[in-house]
Amino acid sequence: xxxxxxxxxxxxxxxxVFSKPEKxxxxxxxxxxxxxxxxxxxxxxxxxxSIFMGAVITIQSAFGFESPWIxxxxxxxxxxxSIVLEFSPTIVSLxxxxxxxxxxxxxxxxxxxxxxxxxxxxxxxxxxxxxxxxKIVAAVFINPFLIVISMFLALLGGLIAGQMTxxxxxxxxxxxxxxxxxxxxxxxxxxxxxxFAFIITSVSAYxxxxxxxxxxxxxxxxxxxxxxxxxxxxLFNFILTQLLLS
Amino acid sequence: MIEVKNIYKSFNGKAVLKDxxxxxxxxxxxxxxxxxxxxxxxxxxxxxxxxNADSGEIxxxxxxxxxMDFDHRKExxxxxxxxxxxxxxxxxxxxxxxxxxxxxxxxxMSVAEQRERADFCLNRVNLKTAHKLYPAEISGGxxxxxxxxxxxxxxxxxxxxxxxxxxxxxxxxILIDNLIYELTSELNITTIVITHDMNSVMEIGxxxxxxxxxxxxxxxxRNDVMYASSPELNNFVYASEFMKKLKSTxxxxxx
Ligand SMILES: Nc1ncnc2c1ncn2[C@@H]1O[C@H](COP(=O)(O)OP(=O)(O)OP(=O)(O)O)[C@@H](O)[C@H]1O
Ligand SMILES: [Mg+2]
Numbered sequence: 192x193x194x195x196x197x198x199x200x201x202x203x204x205x206x207x208v209f210s211k212p213e214k215x216x217x218x219x220x221x222x223x224x225x226x227x228x229x230x231x232x233x234x235x236x237x238x239x240x241s242i243f244m245g246a247v248i249t250i251q252s253a254f255g256f257e258s259p260w261i262x263x264x265x266x267x268x269x270x271x272x273s274i275v276l277e278f279s280p281t282i283v284s285l286x287x288x289x290x291x292x293x294x295x296x297x298x299x300x301x302x303x304x305x306x307x308x309x310x311x312x313x314x315x316x317x318x319x320x321x322x323x324x325x326k327i328v329a330a331v332f333i334n335p336f337l338i339v340i341s342m343f344l345a346l347l348g349g350l351i352a353g354q355m356t357x358x359x360x361x362x363x364x365x366x367x368x369x370x371x372x373x374x375x376x377x378x379x380x381x382x383x384x385x386x387f388a389f390i391i392t393s394v395s396a397y398x399x400x401x402x403x404x405x406x407x408x409x410x411x412x413x414x415x416x417x418x419x420x421x422x423x424x425x426l427f428n429f430i431l432t433q434l435l436l437s
Numbered sequence: 438m439i440e441v442k443n444i445y446k447s448f449n450g451k452a453v454l455k456d457x458x459x460x461x462x463x464x465x466x467x468x469x470x471x472x473x474x475x476x477x478x479x480x481x482x483x484x485x486x487x488x489n490a491d492s493g494e495i496x497x498x499x500x501x502x503x504x505m506d507f508d509h510r511k512e513x514x515x516x517x518x519x520x521x522x523x524x525x526x527x528x529x530x531x532x533x534x535x536x537x538x539x540x541x542x543x544x545x546m547s548v549a550e551q552r553e554r555a556d557f558c559l560n561r562v563n564l565k566t567a568h569k570l571y572p573a574e575i576s577g578g579x580x581x582x583x584x585x586x587x588x589x590x591x592x593x594x595x596x597x598x599x600x601x602x603x604x605x606x607x608x609x610x611i612l613i614d615n616l617i618y619e620l621t622s623e624l625n626i627t628t629i630v631i632t633h634d635m636n637s638v639m640e641i642g643x644x645x646x647x648x649x650x651x652x653x654x655x656x657x658x659r660n661d662v663m664y665a666s667s668p669e670l671n672n673f674v675y676a677s678e679f680m681k682k683l684k685s686t687x688x689x690x691x692x
Pocket of ligand 1: 448453477478479
């Protein structure tokens with residue numbers, strides 16, 4: 192795969208995406224539709240994954256700390272840090288890349304191969320901006336909410352699991368969550384989330400928009416969208432962590 | 438009026454259009470005919486800028502579309518109505534919303550006015566009961582008609598139709614041909630229709646261009662198409678038994 196070609200074409204596409212919209216009222220309508228589609232549509236999977244992963248993270252931390260020298264609330268501290276710093280912003284974003292990314296690429300890819308994008312262009316509409324901008328804005332807007340919900344539910348899952356398995360009492364766990372709490376960690380997580388939301392939507396839209404061929408190629412674009420947005424997320428996770436935490 | 442001048446177009450080194458020169462007149466139904474794969478769709482898409490020509494000019498009222506930037510092209514495209522070979526309806530919108538779409542985008546009409554206009558256009562293509570259905574829920578021929586309704590909703594100055602009556606029954610087919618013909622003279626627009634249907638050719642072909650192997654092989658009026666000297670065109674025209682019979686009866690009468 193020729194990376195330079197794709198990066199160049201991605202930039203050209205994005206410069207058209209961020210040009211002045213034809214009519215604001217139409218974009219507003221699209222935006223609300225995408226909030227519903229990309230945001231509320233992902234809520235279910237975020238809820239389930241967060242509760243269960245939070246539970247597992249807590250049990251594993253407790254398992255690792257079975258020493259009389261380590262206070263029990265350390266389980267709360269460790270779970271909180273894993274969840275806030277890494278699990279909710281990065282792992283949940285990767286899962287959203289799978290769900291939202293394939294959805295965007297197949298929707299736009301289908302519009303491409305059935306000439307719907309050509310039909311938009313012929314009407315004099317900037318199809319890149321019309322199709323892609325509302326998705327990017329919606330995801331950048333709604334994903335931070337999803338991630339905060341995920342953090343909360345993961346901690347709740349940890350609390351319940353700790354209590355149920357007897358690994359850590361809810362009193363110790365909550366004390367641990369509050370112990371030496373650094374608000375900047377949440378800011379860091381939300382900054383990552385914004386970047387990841389942008390990456391998921393724009394990289395997936397790119398793969399959909401430049402689909403060539405038929406239904407088979409739409410499937411391939413959708414797979415590529417997930418693979419490449421995940422890779423770019425991991426890359427940016429590394430870069431942003433270096434920049435923000437070191 | 439649209440003037441196509443010395444247009445060349447190739448894909449990966451394979452020439453599809455070779456030195457195409459045609460003048461599409463205003464107020465006339467201009468046909469492009471030719472065998473499957475002869476380059477008709479590529480020519481039409483090149484004319485509206487969906488494909489970039491290798492060289493040549495496409496002049497809309499004397500202004501070269503190929504040399505224009507996005508904003509200037511946009512001004513011309515707002516005056517274009519296009520029917521794609523596959524319909525290209527928006528899957529996520531109902532039939533009615535599809536026809537209303539360009540109105541909502543480019544006019545200041547209220548939703549009620551848009552709906553009224555959409556209803557009018559859908560009536561013209563004889564679709565009266567499908568307004569609330571989605572493209573996936575209607576037949577192929579109905580899709581085609583919705584696409585025509587969408588193409589004419591903005592009262593275009595230039596109407597492009599890629600095989601408007603393929604997949605339609607003979608009665609609807611004639612209805613669509615008549616609709617296109619009427620709209621053309623009524624609104625005095627420049628209409629370009631791709632077809633392989635000899636019936637349409639004989640009914641509405643004011644200016645006919647016969648594309649053969651990426652070149653213009655013959656140009657003329659519907660009255661002349663049966664008596665052309667081009668062997669390729671004769672092969673195309675007399676592929677059907679019906680046309681052969683028609684020629685023999687007409688030949689008998691005139692002599
Ligand atoms: N996007 C493309 N990439 C490469 N080749 C293409 C492309 N589009 C069309 N062609 C080639 O151009 C030639 C002409 O195709 P075109 O679609 O114009 O045929 P047509 O005359 O419209 O045929 P039909 O009547 O079947 O619709 C074909 O040989 C086709 O393979
Ligand atoms: Mg064709």
